[in-house]
Amino acid sequence: MDELVVRTTVYAEPEAVYEFLVDFPRYARYSEHLEHVRRIDGDGGPGTRYALTFGWWRLTYTVRSEVTEIAPPERINWAIRKGIDATGHWGITAIEGDVEQADTAGVDVTDEDDTAAHADVCEVEFSVRFDPDSANSDALDLPRFVSVEWVLRRVIPLVREEAVRIVERAVADLEGREREVDLEVTIDSERL
Template sequence: MDELVVRTEVYADPETVYEFLLDFRGYAHYSEYLREVRTVSGDGGPGTRYALTFAWWKLTYTAHSEVTGVEPPERIDWEITKDIDAGGCWRVTPSEEADGDADDGSRCEVSLEVEFDPGSASPDALDLPRLVSFDWVLKKAIPLIRGEAERVVERAVRDLEESTRDVDLEVYVDSDRI
């Protein structure tokens, strides 16, 4: 499994951040390639299913995801339910002062953690143009994942804070493809 983690500090309380991240439909505002997020069923909690429509190059693909667990206000787990073995979570962790004392609750760390197996991707998932191979598409699309994850986290933080500050991201990648 390939792994990607994008982490940063947010100047907002953990409960506000958690509720914000629980609204999957808003993610289309933060991604260059995510065109629409439609709720298929559920209210945001475990079992909620979403259809996420991505568009890149000449391709459009709808990923189907499900919220698999929540631990308010600290964690939202999800997985892709068909065409690829992928999943992850949003993690919200209250910040502490440098001396170890908890701060006033107006800061937290947020991370987007994603695991996926590109080898599990189904070639039948896409309607490819003639003379375009599925392997070529994977080779071009996988490197975009890191930039997209960074963009989503950065833009979400800016909306949460209602500011345009430069957001410092810590990125961990366990893959030679991303």
């Protein structure tokens, strides 16, 4: 199994970050290759299923995902149920607000009772574990003379780029403006 983890600091309340991230259909706005997310059934909690349609080159590929567990406002676990062997989560951890760093990043800092300024800050983690070799070749309508192996060699490196893009764009929406986002990217894979 390959693993990719992207972490960053977000200047927002953990509850607001959680509500934002549990809205899976929103993710298509942040991805270059995720064309559409359609809720199949459920209310966003455990058991909610989605169809995620990806597009790249001349290929379109739809996988089925399911929310497997939630712990508001700290965690959203999910798994791909059809198309590829993959699991992942969004983790949200409240951290002590660094007022000076928030101010430098252009984030509004509140001053409660004129005694001490603070900033709503949390660490957000996106993690995915997947087996690229488990991709269901029957679901792909490949052009003549194009192999699944050829497609995988070109698509796998895009996973890292997409994860980073999604986190950066989500941070901009959460905070209400774009800024340079410091990301910590951890990869356990020889292919990414």
